[in-house]
Amino acid sequence: MSDNEATTESLYEPPPESNDITEKARFFYPKLLDIQQKGHYTYRRTLASASRHRVTTVDPANGEKREMLMFASNNYLGLSTHPRVVEAAKKAVVDYGYGTGSVALLSGTSDVHRRLEQKIAEFYRCESAVVFPTGYQANVGTIQAMLGAGDVAISDMYAHASLIDGVKLSEGSLKYFQHNDMAHLEQTIKRASRFFKGKLITVDGVFSMDGDIAPLADIQKLAKAYGASVLVDEAHAIGMIGATGRGSAEHFGLDGQVDLTIGTLSKAPSGIGGYLTGKAEIVEYVRHFARSYIFSTSIPVSVAAGLIEVFDIIEHDADLRNRLRSNVDYLLAGFHKLGFHTFGSSTAIIPVLIADDIKLRKVCKALHERGIFATPVTFPAVAKGRSRIRFSVMATHTREELDTLLNAMSELKQTFDLT
Numbered sequence: 001m002s003d004n005e006a007t008t009e010s011l012y013e014p015p016p017e018s019n020d021i022t023e024k025a026r027f028f029y030p031k032l033l034d035i036q037q038k039g040h041y042t043y044r045r046t047l048a049s050a051s052r053h054r055v056t057t058v059d060p061a062n063g064e065k066r067e068m069l070m071f072a073s074n075n076y077l078g079l080s081t082h083p084r085v086v087e088a089a090k091k092a093v094v095d096y097g098y099g100t101g102s103v104a105l106l107s108g109t110s111d112v113h114r115r116l117e118q119k120i121a122e123f124y125r126c127e128s129a130v131v132f133p134t135g136y137q138a139n140v141g142t143i144q145a146m147l148g149a150g151d152v153a154i155s156d157m158y159a160h161a162s163l164i165d166g167v168k169l170s171e172g173s174l175k176y177f178q179h180n181d182m183a184h185l186e187q188t189i190k191r192a193s194r195f196f197k198g199k200l201i202t203v204d205g206v207f208s209m210d211g212d213i214a215p216l217a218d219i220q221k222l223a224k225a226y227g228a229s230v231l232v233d234e235a236h237a238i239g240m241i242g243a244t245g246r247g248s249a250e251h252f253g254l255d256g257q258v259d260l261t262i263g264t265l266s267k268a269p270s271g272i273g274g275y276l277t278g279k280a281e282i283v284e285y286v287r288h289f290a291r292s293y294i295f296s297t298s299i300p301v302s303v304a305a306g307l308i309e310v311f312d313i314i315e316h317d318a319d320l321r322n323r324l325r326s327n328v329d330y331l332l333a334g335f336h337k338l339g340f341h342t343f344g345s346s347t348a349i350i351p352v353l354i355a356d357d358i359k360l361r362k363v364c365k366a367l368h369e370r371g372i373f374a375t376p377v378t379f380p381a382v383a384k385g386r387s388r389i390r391f392s393v394m395a396t397h398t399r400e401e402l403d404t405l406l407n408a409m410s411e412l413k414q415t416f417d418l419t
């Protein structure tokens with residue numbers, strides 16, 4: 001092993017038992033420094049530009065600015081710099097100022113926030129919607145509000161952390177089913193019916209680390225058969241799947257039929273915030289009982305104004321959605337041709353398996369040196385042995401840029417003997 005190779009295998013090794021609560025930090029810190037000093041730390045790189053398909057970064061090695069190709073942004077449709085979105089946000093910041101100064105239930109709701117909630121409800125063919133400060137808070141708050149003592153959330157084991165954390169904040173219990181395994185879901189619901197009252201099945205519409213799609217039609221059938229409710233998190237599905245970009249419910253012909261539809265306003269919508277949409281009675285219940293909504297300040301009006309444009313663009317700009325689809329298909333086909341494993345993804349999240357964590361960091365460092373911004377994902381975000389580079393595709397990537405990535409990965413496959 002050469003000098004500049006980090007020796008730390010994982011930042012997330014369990015610390016030794018201790019009565020001192022700060023011991024875990026003393027255990028962790030040298031590992032972090034080792035990885036950073038050897039130039040293998042590719043988290044939290046600094047951007048000095050908007051998060052477009054091409055970005056300016058500040059190089060951690062020498063502090064110099066450099067252009068890079070971005071393959072790690074959830075701004076899938078490139079909407080964060082769309083002229084209509086930026087114009088609406090600029091106007092709102094002049095008219096309404098910079099922050100809202102309050103939680104939404106007190107004085108933090110403007111007419112623009114109300115229009116955004118109405119727009120979201122209409123977009124999903126639902127009665128009503130509530131906008132939270134973040135997508136994380138939308139999941140946590142909704143589940144905490146809905147799940148009472150004696151109830152159970154039955155979660156896909158790859159569902160987003162916020163769906164799990166919501167259960168921890170609730171009085172309910174949590175059971176997992178194997179990823180996208182309908183036979184195991186049925187078995188888990190049957191068993192849960194013996195021990196619990198209310199049952200809530202929770203899934204990502206498009207899974208955030210694998211990029212594959214939950215079989216929502218089958219999930220709905222099972223839910224009906226066993227008297228369960230369904231919560232789908234459309235965070236990575238909006239703008240990506242469904243004939244008009246409405247996400248997994250539209251993809252499966254279930255518009256307006258899912259009990260609880262959640263999403264974030266931070267991925268394809270490219271702002272900040274989260275939402276729950278569904279029946280008015282459920283939305284209003286959550287609005288008044290979700291602690292993450294009640295006790296946290298509303299999103300800036302400028303962002304809400306930009307998001308109103310965003311929903312309009314997603315709905316009507318088929319060309320933008322088609323460009324994303326075609327870039328996804330091109331990159332997936334390219335990776336498959338090179339023999340990479342992409343975890344069954346069919347969306348803008350394209351994970352490439354590199355199970356060995358040290359090799360993974362070396363590949364990410366080599367990509368960085370080639371001007372490609374991509375991020376590694378390791379335990380605890382994914383299971384041990386399933387580490388990966390999580391590439392994100394944007395509608396605005398050119399074919400040439402996609403080829404640059406494919407060529408780099410082809411070369412690194414040889415260099416690092418990636419299988």
Ligand SMILES: Cc1ncc(COP(=O)(O)O)c(C=O)c1O
Binds near residue numbers: 265266273
């Ligand atoms: C599936 C999923 N749900 C929720 C969230 C949280 O959204 P936000 O970043 O808007 O808080 C994320 C973000 O990582 C996600 O991937």
